Amino acid sequence: MTPRKKALILPALGRAWLALVLVFLYAPILVMAAMSFNASPFYQLPFEFSTRWYQDMAGNAQILAASLRSVGIAVATTVIATALGTAASVGLFRYDFPGKRFLQVMLFPPIAIPWLIIGTAMLVFFFAIGIGRGTPAVLIGHVALALPYVIVTVTARLSSFDVTLEEAARSLGADGWTVLRRVTIPWIAPGIVAGALFAFAVSFDQFVVSYFLAKPGDSTLPVLIYTAIRKGFTPEINAISTIIIALSMGIMFLAARKARFGGGR
Amino acid sequence: MAELATPADKRRLATLLSPAYLWLTLAVFLPLSAMLFFSFVTDLPQDAPDWAFTLENYGKFLENPVYGKLLWKSLKLAATVTLFCILIGYPCALVLARVIKGRAREVLFLLVILPFWSNSLVRIFSWAIVLRGNGILERTLEAILPWDIRLNLMFTTNAVVIGLVHSYLPYVILTSYLALQAIDDDIIDAARSMGAGKLTILRRLLLPLSLPGLLAGAVLVFVPVVGSFMEPRILGGRVGTYFGTVIEDQFVAVYNWPLGAALSFVLLAVVLLIFALTSPILRKAQT
Amino acid sequence: MSSVEISNVTKTFGKARALNDVTITFEDGGFFALLGPSGSGKTTLLRTIAGFSFPDSGTIRIGERNVETIPVEKRDIGMMFQNYALFPNMSVADNVGFGLRVRKVGAAEEKRRIGEALELVQLGQFANRMPHQLSGGQRQRVALARAIVTNPKVLLLDEPLSALDKTLRVDMQIELKRIQREIGITTIFVTHDQEEALTLSDRIGILRDGRLVQVGPPREVYDRPNSAFSAEFLGETNWLPEAVLPGLSLPGGGEGFRFAVRPEALGLSATRPEGVNALEARLEQRVFAGAMATCIVTVQGQPWKLIARDRDLPELPANAPVWVSWAPEDTVAVPA
Numbered sequence: 001m002t003p004r005k006k007a008l009i010l011p012a013l014g015r016a017w018l019a020l021v022l023v024f025l026y027a028p029i030l031v032m033a034a035m036s037f038n039a040s041p042f043y044q045l046p047f048e049f050s051t052r053w054y055q056d057m058a059g060n061a062q063i064l065a066a067s068l069r070s071v072g073i074a075v076a077t078t079v080i081a082t083a084l085g086t087a088a089s090v091g092l093f094r095y096d097f098p099g100k101r102f103l104q105v106m107l108f109p110p111i112a113i114p115w116l117i118i119g120t121a122m123l124v125f126f127f128a129i130g131i132g133r134g135t136p137a138v139l140i141g142h143v144a145l146a147l148p149y150v151i152v153t154v155t156a157r158l159s160s161f162d163v164t165l166e167e168a169a170r171s172l173g174a175d176g177w178t179v180l181r182r183v184t185i186p187w188i189a190p191g192i193v194a195g196a197l198f199a200f201a202v203s204f205d206q207f208v209v210s211y212f213l214a215k216p217g218d219s220t221l222p223v224l225i226y227t228a229i230r231k232g233f234t235p236e237i238n239a240i241s242t243i244i245i246a247l248s249m250g251i252m253f254l255a256a257r258k259a260r261f262g263g264g265r
Numbered sequence: 266m267a268e269l270a271t272p273a274d275k276r277r278l279a280t281l282l283s284p285a286y287l288w289l290t291l292a293v294f295l296p297l298s299a300m301l302f303f304s305f306v307t308d309l310p311q312d313a314p315d316w317a318f319t320l321e322n323y324g325k326f327l328e329n330p331v332y333g334k335l336l337w338k339s340l341k342l343a344a345t346v347t348l349f350c351i352l353i354g355y356p357c358a359l360v361l362a363r364v365i366k367g368r369a370r371e372v373l374f375l376l377v378i379l380p381f382w383s384n385s386l387v388r389i390f391s392w393a394i395v396l397r398g399n400g401i402l403e404r405t406l407e408a409i410l411p412w413d414i415r416l417n418l419m420f421t422t423n424a425v426v427i428g429l430v431h432s433y434l435p436y437v438i439l440t441s442y443l444a445l446q447a448i449d450d451d452i453i454d455a456a457r458s459m460g461a462g463k464l465t466i467l468r469r470l471l472l473p474l475s476l477p478g479l480l481a482g483a484v485l486v487f488v489p490v491v492g493s494f495m496e497p498r499i500l501g502g503r504v505g506t507y508f509g510t511v512i513e514d515q516f517v518a519v520y521n522w523p524l525g526a527a528l529s530f531v532l533l534a535v536v537l538l539i540f541a542l543t544s545p546i547l548r549k550a551q552t
Numbered sequence: 553m554s555s556v557e558i559s560n561v562t563k564t565f566g567k568a569r570a571l572n573d574v575t576i577t578f579e580d581g582g583f584f585a586l587l588g589p590s591g592s593g594k595t596t597l598l599r600t601i602a603g604f605s606f607p608d609s610g611t612i613r614i615g616e617r618n619v620e621t622i623p624v625e626k627r628d629i630g631m632m633f634q635n636y637a638l639f640p641n642m643s644v645a646d647n648v649g650f651g652l653r654v655r656k657v658g659a660a661e662e663k664r665r666i667g668e669a670l671e672l673v674q675l676g677q678f679a680n681r682m683p684h685q686l687s688g689g690q691r692q693r694v695a696l697a698r699a700i701v702t703n704p705k706v707l708l709l710d711e712p713l714s715a716l717d718k719t720l721r722v723d724m725q726i727e728l729k730r731i732q733r734e735i736g737i738t739t740i741f742v743t744h745d746q747e748e749a750l751t752l753s754d755r756i757g758i759l760r761d762g763r764l765v766q767v768g769p770p771r772e773v774y775d776r777p778n779s780a781f782s783a784e785f786l787g788e789t790n791w792l793p794e795a796v797l798p799g800l801s802l803p804g805g806g807e808g809f810r811f812a813v814r815p816e817a818l819g820l821s822a823t824r825p826e827g828v829n830a831l832e833a834r835l836e837q838r839v840f841a842g843a844m845a846t847c848i849v850t851v852q853g854q855p856w857k858l859i860a861r862d863r864d865l866p867e868l869p870a871n872a873p874v875w876v877s878w879a880p881e882d883t884v885a886v887p888a
Contacts, residue, residue, distance in 0.1 A: 010463055014360035018373065021357050025380050025431065032391035084285040091281030095274065103286065110293050113536060114492030116509055117300075117529045118293060120516050124303050124526060125296035128311060144292030147285055176277065205384040207495060212516060222386045229390055229499055238394070241387040252382035256375050451637035457624045458602060458631035459651030459702065469650070473641045 029245055036238040053239040062224065063240055069135065070204060070221040077142040077203035082196040084143075085150025090184065092151070093158040107148040115208035118145075123212040137213040138220065142206055146199035153198055157191025158184075197255035205248050297533075304526035322527030332511065332528065336535070339508035342422075342497075343490040346429045350486050353430070354437035355479060359471065361438070362445035363453075374442065381435030389499050392428045393419065396500070420502030428500045429490055437482035444478025445471060477546055484543050488536050508532060554615030554705040554738060555580040556601060561610030561620075563596060563762075570596040571607070572762040578706070578755075583732055584740045585749035585770075588759035589785070594742045595710065597759070601740065602708050603627045614705050630699035630737075631708040635715060636691045638683040644670070644694050645679040651702040669697040672731060689720050696728070700735060707732070709741035713748060725751055746786050750774065758782050775884070780810065783886050788815050790856040792883075800829045801880040809885045815859040817882035820847060821875050822866055830877040835868055849876055 039050035057063055092100065110118065119141070126137045161184070169179045185192075207222040214223050221244065228237045303309065304323070308316040326332045361374055380388060395402050396419045418424045448471065456466050494513045497505030512532065515525030556578040563571040570593045578584050586594040599605050601612060603624030612620045619627050630651075639647050645666050652662045670676050673693035683691060692712070699707060712728070713721045729752055732739050743749050749756050750770045757767045758781075766773055766782045777783035789812040792800070802811060824830050833849040833856065845862040848855055858876065868874060 011360075011364045014356065014364050018357050018360045018365075021353060021434070022373075022376060024353075025377070025434070028391035028395045028431070029380070029383075029388065031395050032387075035394055084288060087281045088285035091278050094281075095278050097278065103282065106286070106289065106294075109297075110289065112488065112540070113297075113533065114489050114509075116492040116494060116512060117533050117536075118296070120512065120525060120529050121296035121300040122292065123516060124522055125299040128299055128303075128309075140288075140292050144289055147289060151285065201382050205382070205386075207384075207386045211495075222384060225390065226386060226495065226499075229393065237390070241384075241390055245383050245387050245391075248383040249379050252379055253375065255382075256378070449635070449637060451633045451635060452639060454604060454624075455631065455633055455637040455698075456639070456650065457604070458629055458708075459698070460625050460628070460654045461650070462625055462654075465654055470639060470641070 032238060033242045033245075036235065036242040038235075041235050053235040057236045057239045060236055063221075063236065066219055066221045066224040067240070069218075073135065073139055073142060073220060074200050074204040076139055077146050078196050078200045080139075080143045081146035081150050081199040082192060085147050085195060085199070086154050086188075086192050088147075089151050089154035089158055089188075090180065093155060093161075107151055110145055110148050115145075115206075119209040119212040122209065126213070133213055134215045134218060138210050141209045141213050142203040145206065145209060146202045149198040149202055150195035153195035154188055154191045157188045157194075161187050194255050197251055201248055201251055201255070204244075204251075300526045300529060303523055304530050306523055309522055322523050323531075325524060326527060326531055332508070332531075335506065335508045335511055336531065339491050339493075340535070342425065342429070342493075342507060343487045345426055346433065346490045347483050347486045349426065349430045350434050350437040351479065351483060354434050354482070355441050358438045358441035358445055358475075359467075362442050362448075363471070377438050378435050380431075381439065385432050386495060388432060389428045389496050392424070392431060393499055396424050396427070419500070420504065422501065422504055424500040425497050425505055428496050429493060432496065433486040433490065436485040437479070440478045440482035440485065441475055442478075444475035444481075448474050480543055480546050484539060484547070488539060491535060492532055555613075556706055556738060556740070557611075557613040558597075558601070559611045559613075561597075561600065561607040561612065563600060563605065563607050569762050571600065574610070574762070574764050576757060576764055576767060578738055578740055580738055581736045582738060582755055583729070583753045584738075585753035585756040586740065586742045586759060587744070587746060587749045587756055587786070590744065591761075592759040593762040594759045596762075598708055598710055598740065598742045601706070602629055602631055628702070628705050629708055630702065630704035630706070632695045632699045632710065632712045634711040636683075636695040638691055638694055638698075640683055642683075643679065644675065644681050644683070644686070647683065647694055648698045648701050650698065655702060665701055669701040672700075672734070673697045673727075688716055689724060692716065692724055693727075696731065700731075700737065705738070707737045707739045709739065711743055712741060714743075714745070721748075728752065750786075756786075758785060760785075777884065777886055780886055780888075783812055783884060788857055789813075789884070790815065790818070790851075790858075791854070793852045793854060795852060796831055800883075803881065803883055803885050808888055810888045812884045812886060813878050813882060814884065815846075815857040817878045818856070818858040818860070819877045820849070820858055820860065820865055820868075821877065822868060822872070824875050825877045828877045828879055829883065830875050833874050833876045835870060835872050835874045837870065838865070838868075849874060851876065 034047070036053055037049055037051065039048040039052065092103065122137070122141050123133070126132060126140075131137050131140070165183055165187070166179050169183045174182065205222065206220075207226060210220045211223050211226065214220055219227070221240065225237055225241060228234060305318050305320065306316050307313075307319045307321065310316050357377065361370060361377070365373060402418070418427070452470060452474075453466060456470055461469070492509045492512075494507065494509035497507050497510055498513075499505075501507075508528070509532075512525055512528045515521045515528065519525075558574055558576045558578075561571055561574045562569070572593075574593075574597060586597060588594045596605065600607055601614075603619065603622060603626075607620055610620070611618055614627065614629070639650065642650070648669050649662050649666045652665055657665070666679070667676070670679055673696055675690060675693050675697065678686065678690065678694075683694070686694065692715075695712075713724050716724060725748065741752070753770060755768065756770050756773055758765050758773065760781055766778050773782060774786055777786065783789045792811040792813070797811065819825070819828075820835075831851050833851045836848040836850055836855070839846045839848075840862060843861060844859060845865055847858040847860075847865070849858060850856070856876065
């Protein structure tokens with residue numbers, strides 16, 4: 001073997017490894033999706049195509065109510081977290097003030113502390129101040145978890161913003177709000193969109209915090225699925241899970257393209 | 266960046282920042298403080314008027330060896346999962362960052378991190394379908410292999426590990442990839458021009474230069490796995506009792522919130538210790 | 553130390569032909585510059601000699617060995633990169649010792665040779681510094697020490713001085729030349745800076761579209777360019793319009809040649825000087841630059857450039873009618 005050919009062996013092995021890992025990551029999801037179209041409730045083979053679980057799911061009032069609630073909470077979380085997060089990012093970016101570093105560090109606990117701890121802490125506190133469990137509590141929790149993601153994403157976009165553009169606008173006579181509206185916001189728009197998509201995903205996929213804060217019988221979709229799994233598998237759960245994963249992967253695909261996650265080109 | 270010159274600037278800054286930070290305070294920082302308080306009381310003040318301060322909740326953790334054992338079990342689980350994530354994920358990141366180029370790299374990277382943002386509960390559930398006795402995995406292996414096979418993976422520690430590795434693998438790939446991709450190609454070319462082979466380059470350049478990224482990924486895996494409860498419940502069945510599931514029980518089944526709060530804070534202390542131990546290296550990564 | 557022989561090397565990337573039948577010999581101990589505009593293939597040629605890329609056809613010999621299929625790490629070359637490419641996680645000594653460690657020369661020998669190399673580049677006391685603690689010029693020296701410490705057969709430099717500011721660059725040019733002479737290593741460097749190429753090298757090669765258009769000592773290439781491209785790429789040229797040729801004294805040729813004059817060969821006067829080639833012109837602009845001055849004049853409607861010592865130029869108003877003149881032997885004849 002020539003030295004040049006020999007040099008190609010390691011990269012080829014590496015590619016094969018990457019392919020195996022992709023199989024590991026996607027195979028169970030694909031199996032689940034396939035089984036949601038299998039007629040047998042016990043995942044029996046041979047495979048027999050059927051949409052009966054999707055029909056059952058559509059007729060299941062509990063699943064529908066939970067889906068509606070999950071989407072509603074996710075949309076509300078997206079709107080609130082994006083608005084508050086974008087404002088905070090602009091504030092952190094535009095001004096230098098004592099304590100700024102501290103405010104930036106404060107964004108990490110909601111991301112870094114296990115959600116089990118945060119979720120149980122919220123439960124305890126919300127009960128103590130009278131909010132208790134239920135959809136408002138879930139929404140408050142979701143917004144708090146989504147905020148750091150929005151702020152980090154928008155700040156990342158802002159950091160590539162050329163401040164002299166604002167100075168140029170000011171030199172042309174624009175006041176602070178005009179500069180914000182006409183120069184700054186248009187530039188960070190892709191960051192805001194990506195942040196909004198992250199916020200939606202954080203809320204829509206959120207299980208742990210919802211689990212502690214949702215009222216039984218009034219739960220979000222992931223909590224409903226968890227309860228159903230622990231009672232025993234049902235193929236309807238399979239069907240709704242397939243829809244969820246397709247939806248959340250689709251959203252994240254868009255977010256990643258917007259944010260040029262992974263270094264861009 | 267502007268200094269805060271005028272009172273108008275200060276007002277504007279407060280308008281921009283306070284909504285987000287008040288929200289975080291209400292929903293994260295006050296709850297954590299409240300839970301710290303509750304971990305030192307006998308009963309919840311809103312339930313029992315005769316509540317008192319006590320160290321008993323932490324005392325229970327120290328007295329009853331079950332809690333310590335479960336914490337140790339959770340730490341071992343986290344170490345195992347982290348190790349597998351590194352062994353599987355780092356080579357992947359290496360291939361993505363240093364072998365694959367251009368458009369293919371972008372697409373493959375997206376494919377790798379996509380599951381990381383999809384619903385983790387659903388992904389764990391999908392493993393339950395694959396691993397269950399007489400399930401898809403066993404049938405597939407039976408079809409390929411000539412002999413009968415009984416994996417009996419479902420409701421074992423192995424199933425929990427597989428599910429958790431699947432859940433957290435993208436973290437390690439993501440952080441390692443970002444660190445590896447940031448290494449200047451010329452540095453590698455320079456090493457090769459001096460006669461270094463692939464292994465030397467890996468050992469003396471790529472590994473040390475990407476170590477902060479790899480470590481960040483490891484922390485991002487280790488910390489949530491120590492506190493995991495949903496994955497062991499679904500995939501571990503009866504062997505799936507861990508420190509996280511005990512905390513969950515205090516809040517949703519046993520309703521001993523002060524004990525749950527104390528156990529949560531023990532967990533938080535472990536997490537903070539991990540951050541403290543790794544932060545010197547992680548901070549180096551930012552500069 | 554060895555010569556490097558490139559024979560009929562061709563390299564394509566997709567449809568683009570980066571190197572087109574290149575044949576050239578780099579003599580043992582010579583200092584050779586590869587010069588050309590971006591995209592001319594000079595960097596590809598250097599990386600092909602280094603072994604980062606492999607020719608589609610043709611042969612490369614370093615010393616007695618055919619290396620065209622051998623990857624870079626087995627070629628025994630030294631290379632310096634545009635941005636130094638120092639290993640950020642290693643001290644200066646570890647950077648320099650990297651190639652020795654790979655070659656397993658032994659700890660004592662390694663230490664001795666690191667010391668020698670750092671002395672050579674005058675960085676003896678910096679051995680324990682980290683790269684980010686060094687200035688640009690110091691990093692440059694570490695990169696050079698690192699490239700030569702293994703006694704490679706050939707030293708390859710990829711735009712080695714382009715990241716330095718101007719004064720530092722001139723110092724480093726002198727330094728580089730001194731070190732190259734001292735160790736006598738065959739050196740090939742790529743640059744787009746023609747002045748650097750002329751200063752440093754004893755032979756230069758000009759590339760265009762993957763082909764070697766001219767090779768020779770700097771003075772020869774400058775004085776006798778074999779094409780309009782060479783003439784324009786190396787130095788500046790004022791082309792003589794066809795219409796004025798009959799009245800001038802020109803070197804040899806005639807048919808099949810174009811003629812030009814370098815800006816520094818031209819003189820400027822208010823009246824027609826005797827015994828030299830002279831043309832009527834109009835002075836457009838005179839730009840003072842300290843010791844030297846640049847004049848823009850119009851000859852037969854074409855702008856010409858003239859460079860002279862400021863004190864040698866007569867005081868003339870703008871738009872004045874003038875004469876530009878040059879010695880007949882300063883006419884550059886270029887095959888058309």
